[in-house]
Amino acid sequence: MHPVVVGRRMAMENGTESIEDDLDSSATEAFDQSTLSMKQQTKGTVQDIWQRPTRRPLPNAGDVVLCFEIPLARILPTGSAASDGQPVSAAAGKKYGDELRNACQLLDERRNELAVPLLENCFRLLNKIFLDKSKCVLLLLCRLVAACTTSPIPHPSAEQWAELALRRYEHVCDTELLVLYIPLLQTCLHLWWQRGRDRTLLEERLSEMGKKGIKVKGGPTLAQAIHALDPRAETI
Numbered sequence: 001m002h003p004v005v006v007g008r009r010m011a012m013e014n015g016t017e018s019i020e021d022d023l024d025s026s027a028t029e030a031f032d033q034s035t036l037s038m039k040q041q042t043k044g045t046v047q048d049i050w051q052r053p054t055r056r057p058l059p060n061a062g063d064v065v066l067c068f069e070i071p072l073a074r075i076l077p078t079g080s081a082a083s084d085g086q087p088v089s090a091a092a093g094k095k096y097g098d099e100l101r102n103a104c105q106l107l108d109e110r111r112n113e114l115a116v117p118l119l120e121n122c123f124r125l126l127n128k129i130f131l132d133k134s135k136c137v138l139l140l141l142c143r144l145v146a147a148c149t150t151s152p153i154p155h156p157s158a159e160q161w162a163e164l165a166l167r168r169y170e171h172v173c174d175t176e177l178l179v180l181y182i183p184l185l186q187t188c189l190h191l192w193w194q195r196g197r198d199r200t201l202l203e204e205r206l207s208e209m210g211k212k213g214i215k216v217k218g219g220p221t222l223a224q225a226i227h228a229l230d231p232r233a234e235t236i
Contacts, residue, residue, distance in 0.1 A: 104232035146223040183222040
């Protein structure tokens with residue numbers, strides 16, 4: 001097997017080859033500039049070179065020298081990156097659990113204005129880890145909408161989260177999560193009325209669901225449906 005080295009031979013100095021990097025070239029340009037030259041291998045020297053501009057010195061010994069360059073690669077943090085020495089996933093999970101528990105306790109005390117920022121932090125954390133329409137993300141998003149709308153005066157961010165929840169629920173097929181859809185539509189319908197917004201689309205959507213035999217009136221509120229699906233500290 002021939003040794004393989006990423007680099008371009010520039011000059012011979014004292015019997016060794018100096019290699020120059022092309023730091024400004026992109027990965028595509030570097031690949032286009034590269035050539036593969038096959039020469040007779042002499043013991044103790046490297047003759048087979050994939051010529052790639054580089055400033056790294058060409059080693060004189062070794063079995064196989066294989067160098068890779070991955071531009072713009074993002075390396076995920078290792079477990080040691082966590083401040084408490086735990087793996088990142090464990091640290092994130094603990095933070096999420098603590099904030100969600102505190103938020104639910106605040107909801108139980110009807111202190112929604114303090115619970116909303118905690119729920120927002122939880123949502124942003126989960127949204128970076130899971131897919132947009134995953135169960136945990138949609139459930140937390142609905143909990144956030146409920147927290148923003150159960151007070152007599154809606155939270156300033158209520159419309160923002162309600163609109164996001166409606167978009168996320170489009171084409172959702174999880175039957176377990178669909179039990180929250182009608183309460184979500186009813187909540188948004190009431191919020192739109194409070195804000196003086198056009199409710200035509202929401203009313204049409206509820207009418208379509210009713211024609212399919214789905215109960216759209218007299219059902220649980222969004223908070224009640226969430227509590228039935230995922231009971232937490234908050235009381236209904």
